Amino acid sequence: MEEHRHVTIYDIAERLNLATSTISRALKDHHTISEQTIKKVKQTAKEMGFVPNTLAAGLRGNQSKTIGILIPTITQPFLSSLISGIEITARKSEYSVIIMQSHDSYEMEVDLAKSLYSNRVSGVICSLAMETKDTSHFRQFSNNNIPLVFVDRVPRDYDTFRVVINNYLAGYKATKHLIEQGCKRIAHLTAGSEFGTLYNERKRGYTDALLEHDLPVENDLIISLKEMTYEEGVKASNHLFDLKLPPDGLFAPGDILAVSAVQTAKKRGIKVPDQFAVIGFNNDPISEIIEPNISTITHPAEKMGKAAAELIFKNLKSVKEEEAKEITFLNTQVLVRESSKKI
Amino acid sequence: MEEHRHVTIYDIAERLNLATSTISRALKDHHTISEQTIKKVKQTAKEMGFVPNTLAAGLRGNQSKTIGILIPTITQPFLSSLISGIEITARKSEYSVIIMQSHDSYEMEVDLAKSLYSNRVSGVICSLAMETKDTSHFRQFSNNNIPLVFVDRVPRDYDTFRVVINNYLAGYKATKHLIEQGCKRIAHLTAGSEFGTLYNERKRGYTDALLEHDLPVENDLIISLKEMTYEEGVKASNHLFDLKLPPDGLFAPGDILAVSAVQTAKKRGIKVPDQFAVIGFNNDPISEIIEPNISTITHPAEKMGKAAAELIFKNLKSVKEEEAKEITFLNTQVLVRESSKKI
DNA sequence: ACAACATTTGCAATCGGTTGTGTAAAAATA
DNA sequence: TATTTTTACACAACCGATTGCAAATGTTGT
Incomplete structure (x- = not known):
């Protein structure tokens, strides 16, 4: 495997007896270069298999x-x-x-x-x-x-x-949807440790929707997860179903969590959506393939x-x-x- | 927002009254530079917030x-x-x-x-x-x-x-597994246009497994898909179920296809796996979440x-x-x- | 004290485009 | 024809790190 050398604008310049600056400008259609030269340069560049070195350009232009x-x-x-x-x-x-x-x-x-x-x-x-x-x-x-x-x-x-x-609005809309379906005790999963605003906003939308419809915000229906994984979702769902007064709905801020809740419910003989309505988040591919299909919030x-x-x-x-x-x-x-x- | 200038090895060199070459070498623990200088250079580099410019290094080293x-x-x-x-x-x-x-x-x-x-x-x-x-x-x-x-x-x-x-072996193993489960008429999906060897190899494994177990290779049980998508999978599955002698098993070279087949079967009242056993490929996350779980071939x-x-x-x-x-x-x-x- | 050698550091070229400035030739104007 | 303007290109510095080679300094042995 022989070692070729990269073709540079110097090579083109030499071949055409022009300055490298001219080559550089010609290749980017600079207005000070004549049509004729531009065509000639581009032609030979192609012939010689010239590929610009973005590192060089980047170094000079500092990006x-x-x-x-x-x-x-x-x-x-x-x-x-x-x-x-x-x-x-x-x-x-x-x-x-x-x-x-x-x-x-x-x-x-x-x-x-x-x-x-x-x-x-x-x-x-x-x-x-x-x-x-x-x-x-x-x-x-x-x-x-x-x-x-x-x-x-x-x-x-x-x-x-x-x-x-708008995570607030999304949380609000999701919760409101469940309320409109007749849910009275809607649970919510959220992130335990979060510096940002994402899950907090969703939760804020959730609580506001509840309050607006005269439903109480109950702390044992709100569970903080360490990680947003399927396993954590199963754990949380089981916890919810074990409550004295289990929820009849769930707003999960992720489809994986929603899936885990739906499947946990099914395993325990809880009918989805009749006894337990679920809405997820993200519209992940899985949400429309799983049975039942998971209602969700689009996340573009x-x-x-x-x-x-x-x-x-x-x-x-x-x-x-x-x-x-x-x-x-x-x-x-x-x-x-x-x-x-x-x- | 004022415009800072990037800190370079020149800046460090000037501050320490050393040559840039020394700085460069010191930063990468070159053996010709004394411990003392190395420590001093690294220290000031840190203080000055030096971040090497990989473009420059790349240009010089040509990668x-x-x-x-x-x-x-x-x-x-x-x-x-x-x-x-x-x-x-x-x-x-x-x-x-x-x-x-x-x-x-x-x-x-x-x-x-x-x-x-x-x-x-x-x-x-x-x-x-x-x-x-x-x-x-x-x-x-x-x-x-x-x-x-x-x-x-x-x-x-x-x-x-x-x-x-080893796509051949994987196809072989998948098919053999279905045969061992008692399947007699195993269908297979494959890629229509393929230059490479991937799907062809899986298919070869499939046919060899059949032949080895004295099962006929039937061309109407092998369907070429244009794309490996859920929709194409549904189409192909329906086609298979509409056959006079529908298959009792399927080796799908992708989990999405397996899922589509399983769900199509369920919709048509065909029991999985009893009437129709399915094995997919890849071990995509969905394969272990869907119900029934999809048997599959791991793809690391x-x-x-x-x-x-x-x-x-x-x-x-x-x-x-x-x-x-x-x-x-x-x-x-x-x-x-x-x-x-x-x- | 001086040659011989080792240790450390400096000098300067290099990678390949980009761009400000300079200049010769051609075209336009006086 | 002389002068200004325009056109088309060349020169050379530059971006920042790397590296072969030279040089300076330090160390050892005799």
């Missing part, structure tokens, strides 16, 4: 035409769809995406943020680690005019772009990714103070399916 | 400490787990991953390969697009000593690293990602001819669950 994505994990359906949305949008502008997983660890997140900075990414899109309480490791981006967008799991105290759904992952990427591009030049605090809210819908349809 | 991943889409559970495995392994060596989605389009794949090359990735891990028949766009990597590893959907005619499972996504990444690292220096043809086979297992357990 790399890549977007850094920093998220807890890519294996969650919501997050992989989010990434997909970002990647597709980025590619349209010929940007690449670098992906890093914090695995919900604060320390990892700090480390990875540094690595992204080291890679001189043009922008950063982040969904915070569960553990993260302090966000000062993101200052290096803001301080250097690198656009920073938080998505979904956003900090409450950072003055930068945020792309979220790809759209959020697209919106986040577009915010990056809009602010590549410089970030104005007022814009930086902008919050983009995307819409959610209640998808009524079998798991909650009593009426 | 970027990143691994390029080129796959059809990241939203499939198998592929997102694969990426996760790669990312975790890469990070241990302080490498980043760049991800690109071909969306199963050949043209995209060609384009993205060029973009990866342009980014001077240190290595490439690829799972081919469904459409891809010609793989010459990967020559640019081989020709320039950039390690290239194909995973799962690998070309049949390219002399480079491949990380796969993360492990494959890890293996692929390790192959990259092992061959960063140079790729020897003999090694390049190496195929890594990972093991699969039959996971027997409800959907196929007759006995």
Whole structure:
């Protein structure tokens, strides 16, 4: 396997007896270069198999035409769809995406943020680690005019772009839906440790919906989970069913939890939705395949990714103070399916 | 928001009255630099908030400490787990991953390969697009000593690293399992258009298992799908059930397809597994949540990602001819669950 | 005290595009 | 024809880390 050398603009320049600056400009249709030269340069570039070295360009221009994505994990359906949305949008502008997983660890997140900075990414899109309480490791981006967008799991105290759904409203709508189906004792699962606003907002929507319909907010119907996993969901469901006065409905802030509750109910002979109506969150693929289908709240992952990427591009030049605090809210819908349809 | 300048080794050099070369070497514990200087340099680097510019290092060293991943889409559970495995392994060596989605389009794949090359990735891990028949766009990597590893959907005619499972054996084992459960007429779904070997191998395992057990291979029990989606699965299942002599078992080369078949059967009042036993492939999360649980073949996504990444690292220096043809086979297992357990 | 060698650090070129400024030739104007 | 303006390209510095080689300093032996 012989060692080829990369073809550079110097090679093209030499072949055509032009300066490298001319080649560089010709390749990007600079107006000071004649049509004729441009055509000639592009032609030979193609012939010689020239592929620009983005590292060189990036070094000179001090940014790399890549977007850094920093998220807890890519294996969650919501997050992989989010990434997909970002990647597709980025590619349209010929940007690449670098992906890093914090695995919900604060320390990892700090480390990875540094690595992204080291890679001189043009922008950063982040969904915070569960553990993260302090966000000062993101200052290096803001301080250097690198656009920073938080998505979904956003900090409450950072003055930068945020792309979220209205979690309060979503929680409200989900709960209201259950109430309208006739539920009187609606349970809710929430995150135990959370610095951000996501689960708290959903919970706030839940309680407000209850109060608004003259239903009491009962603390033993609200369970804090350590992790949002199937297993934890089963545990919590069993706990709920073991109560003296078990719930007749559940608003789960994730479809996996909803599935776990539905299946636990079925195992215990509790009829879904008649005795126990459930609504989940996210519209994960599983929610419409499981039987009964899980009612859920849409969570437009790809759209959020697209919106986040577009915010990056809009602010590549410089970030104005007022814009930086902008919050983009995307819409959610209640998808009524079998798991909650009593009426 | 004031504009800070990035801290460089020049800044450190100036502060300490040392040469940049010394700084550079000190930061990576070069043996020609004294302990004392190293400590001093690292200390001030930290104080000044120095973050190395990987673009500069990459330009000089002609590679970027990143691994390029080129796959059809990241939203499939198998592929997102694969990426996760790669990312975790890469990070241990302080490498980043760049991800690109071909969306199963050949043209995209060609384009993205060029973009990866342009980014001077240190290595490439690829799972081919469904459409891809010609793989010459990967020559640019081989020709320039950039390690290239194909995973799962690998070309049949390219002399480079491949990380796969033994699809033939997996197909054989899956089919044999159904036979052992007493199935006599086992259907099979396969990919219509495929350049690679993946589905063909599974099918070959399927037919060999049948033949070995003196069961006929019937062409109307083998259905070619355009896409491996739920909807296509439903269509195919209905078609199978409409046969004069419908099957009593199915080997589906993907869990989504298995799920679609199971649910279609249930809708038509066909008892699973008694009248119709099903085994899927991949061990996607859904397979163990759906009811009945889907028997499946494990497909060790993360492990494959890890293996692929390790192959990259092992061959960063140079790729020897003999090694390049190496195929890594990972093991699969039959996971027997409800959907196929007759006995 | 001086050669011989080891240890540490500095110098300067290098990677490959990008871009501000300079300049020659061609075109336009006086 | 002389002069200004425009067009088209060249020169060279630059981005920031790396590295071969030279040089300075320190150490050892005789």
